[in-house]
Amino acid sequence: MAARSVGMPRRLVRLCAVIGWIGCGLLLVCWAQLMQWLMPAQVDLQRQKLTRWWLRNLIRILPLRVSVHGTAPGQTALWVSNHVSWLDIVVLGAQAPVHFLSKAEVRNWPVIGWLASAAGTCFIQRGQGTSSTVQDQLNGVLAAGRSLVMFAEGTTTAGDRVRTFRGRLLSAAIEARVPTQPVAVAYRYAGQRDAVAPFIDDDEFSQHLWRLLGSRDIDVEIHFLPLLDSSALNRNQLARSAHASVCQVLGLDDGKSASEPAEVKAAA
Template sequence: MHKETTTRLRVFARRLWRIPAVAFWIGCGLLLSLGMALLQSLSAKPLDARRQQLAGWWMRGLIRLLPVQVRCHGQPATGTRLLVSNHVSWLDIVIIGAHAPVHFLSKAEVRHWPVIGWLAAAAGTLFIQRGQASGSALQEQLAAALQQGRSLVIFAEGTTTAGDQVRTFHGRLLSCAIDSATPIQPVALAYRQNGQPDRTAPFINDDEFSAHLLGLLGSPTITVELHFLDDLQPDSGTRNQLSRSAQSAVSQALGLTDATVKAETFAPVSSAA
């Protein structure tokens, strides 16, 4: 009973300062997004680079307020890349975005979510309709973004997991890299607490965002292992072969069994530009 009371007090103490701090920082993010929208309306030139810098700065600030400690292995490649990552939580976006100047894909509904949708739009997120992921129009849009020098992040599993597996990477999502001749950089993410898989960070099934955030703000420190892996060249195989190679690289970096990868994988090429 004493242990349970102590645990509750610790959770309360963590939330006592984290909740107002995070609320304040989200408010700052909304003000920044409004300011950037105003500047863009007054400018004839796109302000993508400035917006990306501010988004990265804001995400790094948010990480300092959340109970996460990031251990980064490798470096995001310089130059334009299609980053292909496993997916565990909405935190993945913050973690990757704080370390690399990238744009994300998201389902169209997110754009209309209060606060989160506004921040996502301000960060340059590309929103897609349900069922559009395999459409040629979308692939052309993504390829055009890559050709314009905008690095993209794709969560190729199409859903989140508890971090105990890497699901099949969908090859159709990599077509834009082949069409635009853009290198693919696999990214691996794992959440740990006391050396064991963390159970708080995964955002799965029917989790609700506000409840998940509240649980996170009461958590002790979570260690995030972020791996930027070696490039795969877009001409080294078909989209399905490339997706299997990316999946294999991510599985190996996380030390997970790569049971679904059966086809030939390709030797990665160094990501140094």
């Protein structure tokens, strides 16, 4: 690990830059809330532009080199992605104006929860994924012409496999009559699966961030795979098709790893 680590001065500079950039983000949140009161009809578009700008610059601070394969859909779609880390939100949110689906606990996280809420994240209570309230919320986002990102595994993994995609919430794409966009995300270092980026087991955000800031550049691959016609498939067929596409591009055999399965962490 030492060979891939940067020196302490560089790590501290990165940490100061991240803290400063989070402070900038909080100022933008305050501005967005003010705009919500003054010009509610225009605030969502402006908020999405600011969110992408903020995330793109955050990527420049973090030790990440992002390469994109394929093109993000120019139309409203339900993005269905594998989930490795909280970094998935950063790198995917920088690609297009999207909203994220997250567990309700994130709303109460210091700073991060405020930023996520201001960016238009849809929060759901674990165990209530089939409730009409959640379904109506998702349908409303898609029907309003806003793309939504869903981490369909429901957990993070070490990137060595893709767990089964849950089909329950994919029915939102069918009801809103929008296509499903499978997305594959991979983190690599020196051509191998990276061990620093995954946010798994009992990891804690600040500790994970500190390790990340001490790493040399990690290569992030984002693959936008062919769109799936949601009107031609039921929710379980959509889940299986998206899962198969993601597994194939990541070089995994139906999501099974050749190594021992890693423990997983509840999805952010």
